[in-house]
Structures are given as C-alpha cells and as structure tokens.
Amino acid sequence: MSFQLATTLLASEADPVSHLVDKQLGDSPVMLSMVTMVVCAALVCYLLARAARAISTGPVSMGNKRYLPATKFGATIEVMILYLRDQMLTPVMGERLAKKYDGFLLSLFFFILMLNIVGLIPFIEVQEFIYFLRGLPFSMAEHQTNAIFGGAATASISVTAGLAIVTFVVVQVQGLRELGVKGWLEHLCGGADIVHGSVFLWLIVPIIFVVEFVGLFVKPAALAIRLFANMVAGHTLLLTLTMFGTMALKAGLGMFAVSSITVVSGVGAVLITFLEVFVALLQAFIFMFLSSVFISLMAHEEHADGHAEGAPAH
C-alpha cells in the first residue's frame, strides 16, 4: 500500500508549480485560497483578541502584576507590536501618522503573516492523504482539489494583488486628505519647488509626471509581486526537494539510493522550512513596512528622509 501511495504521490508531484497554484474546490467557483483566507482571518482575529486580553491591564487585586502580560503568547505579540510600532513605524512615519495608521499596518502585517505561516503547514497534503485512504480519487495535480482548506494563499497573485490594492487605496486617500487635490497633483509633478520654480523646470515636469503617475501603480504592483514571488519561490523549492525521493523511485533506482536521496532531500526540506518561516515573517514585515513608507511619502510631516513640514511629499 505504501508503494501505491508513493507512486500516486509521485504522479501528483510531477510538477511542483501545479501543486502550488490556487485550485477550485470541486466544481464550485470558490478557490482554495479564499477558504484559507477566511480561516486565517478568523484565526488572526481570535489569536489577537486573546493576546489583547492578555496584554490589557488586569484587575486591581493582582497588584502590580496586572500591568504585565498574562500569557507568554500575549507577551510575544506585545513585543512584536512594540517593536513594529516604536522601532519601525514611528521613526518612518512620525508619531502622528504612526498613531493614525498603526492599526491598519499591524492588521496587514499579522494577516499576511498568518497566511504565510498557514501556507507552510501541509494541510492540503494531509487532507489528500485522508481522501486517498478512503479511496477517493487523487486530484492534487489538477486545477481542482478535494481539500477544503490549506495552501499558501499568498502564493496567489490574486490574493497579493488584493492586499496591494487595499494599500494603494489607503495611500491615495491619505495623499488626497493630507495634500489636497492640488498638492496631490503637485506631488505627481515632483513637488511645489518645480511647480513654482523656474520656467525651465517645467520642461521636465511632463517626464516627472509620467514617472510619478506610473509609480502610483508600480508601487502596489511591486508589493504584490514581491510577496507572491517570494512565496512561490520558497514553496517551489520546498516541493522540489520533497519530490527528489519519488523522482528517484520513478527513475528505477535501487531502494538504497532512493532511501538516501529521500533522507538527504528530507533534511534539506526541513532546513528550507526553517528558512521559509523566516521568509514568511520577513515578507509580512516588508509589505507592512513599504506600505508605511508609501503612506508617509504622502504627508506633510517631516521625516528622517528630510521632508519638510508644509511641503508636499515627493
């Protein structure tokens, strides 16, 4: 039976990318990433609500200990929040903007982090294995799946584009509210210095306008593609490593060779999994951090990059 399972898995794992891509749930238009996203959303809300309960001040009867996080999980989340808010967002955005947008940016960070982490856990494989044991047809390599949950939602460009478009809207709304329509247009033309400066500067205004206008869409597109590409690359590498054993089996090698290749590639896959955990954290952070940079670029406030108070960002 194990040989049958291995060969079935071999057939299914012939193409790691086809295993990775988003799939339909049976015949329905619902994609696996959508269900995963909903589950992750519920999970992130539940876990952060628990953390909030642990972080919030306890009853007076606890004495001074009421100010400490009640659980280790709460303490971990608190450390992450404090680091992101005080060491990353506030220095980049300034205190006013950080206070205004830290909720949005932290929500973005934890949501993406949850999607990335859940994507590393082989929920689909476990479900497919259960279906296999029950004698149901194996469908992982097709565009449909019997699994109802799992997979890396952030390895879908549709999902990362959705997250990027949210950031795009927030950035532009912030820009219009902060700078006004005139200031926003000045920003697209390279700032007030060019608009009110020498007439010769107007020669480069059209070029700057085109660059800035394209930049409006390139920035969120870069966000989406960076997250998507990193997740796809990492998972592809991981899947390729796990496929080596079955590929050796398929090539007709001896059991010793197959076992050796399987062990080595398995150890490699475990190590890459650790790397992927780091990448999951890093990509969530980069998405949030760049979003904060884009928001702060649309503000009057003086930042570390030298934007002066009252001058439109550029």
Place this chain on the structure above:
Amino acid sequence: MLLAAADPLAFNWLPFFTTIVVFGIVFFVLATVVWPKISKGLDERNQKILHEIESAEAARAAASAKQKEFEQKLTEALEQSSRMIREAKAEASRLGDEIRAKNEAELVERARRAGEEIETARRLAVSELEAHAAALAVGIAGKILQRELKPADQQRIVEESLAGMSAKR
C-alpha cells in the same frame, strides 16, 4: 509524466475581491476589538512606568534631602557636644579652683583658730601652773616658817611672789 503546467500568474477576480473583503473585515474587527484594548493596556503600562519612575525620583530627592538634613543635624550635634564638653571642662576647672581656694581659706582659718586655742590653752596652763606653783611655794614657805599662814597672808605672799616672778621674767 508531466501534467499540463499550471500558470501561477493566472489572475482570478474572485480571490482578489475576497481578499479585499476579508481583509476589510479583519481590519474592522481588529480596529474595534483588539487594537484599542492593546493600546489601552500599553498606554496604562507606560503611564504606570512613568509614574513609578517619577515616584522613585521624588523618593530619591526626598531621601537626599533627608540625608542632607541628617548630616547637618549630625554636624550641629557634634559641634554642640564639643561646645558642651568645653563648657563642662571650664566649669569643672572653675569649680576646682573655687573648692581649692575655699579649702585653702578654711585651712588658714582652722590654723588661725588652732593657734588661738593653743594660746588660750597655753595661758590657762600657765596660770594653773602659776597657781599650783604658788600653792607649793606657800606650802613650802609655811613649812619653813613653821607656822600656818592665814589666807590673807597667803594671798599677799602669792601676789608678791607673782609680782616678783613677773619682774624676773
């Protein structure tokens, strides 16, 4: 056996909009339930830490002031004790001088009185001796004269003898 290659860049509008909606819901829930509670907890802790630091600094300032006050009082007490010792020594010296002077005066007075008493005693002894000598003389003289002298004669002879003795002296 490669199956038909799936396109990872294939875009699907349904997950795209689902992402926007789901993230919107997540943000709404977190913004209304989670972040305010966490912010409140962190702010309260910051306030507590600031309050504790301020209290510690106030206590340290109070302790420093108390220490200065204590040191000042200690210095004053040392000065006062030195002064009291000096005064006590001076008083003791003065009292010693007084007692010594008083004792010396008393000794002088006692010596004087002793001298007077000795002189009185000497005079009394001399007068008694004179009387006894006179009586002896009278007795001897009576024996010599073989007769009794009458008291009047006796008295006269004594006085004459005394006068004679006084003259001889």
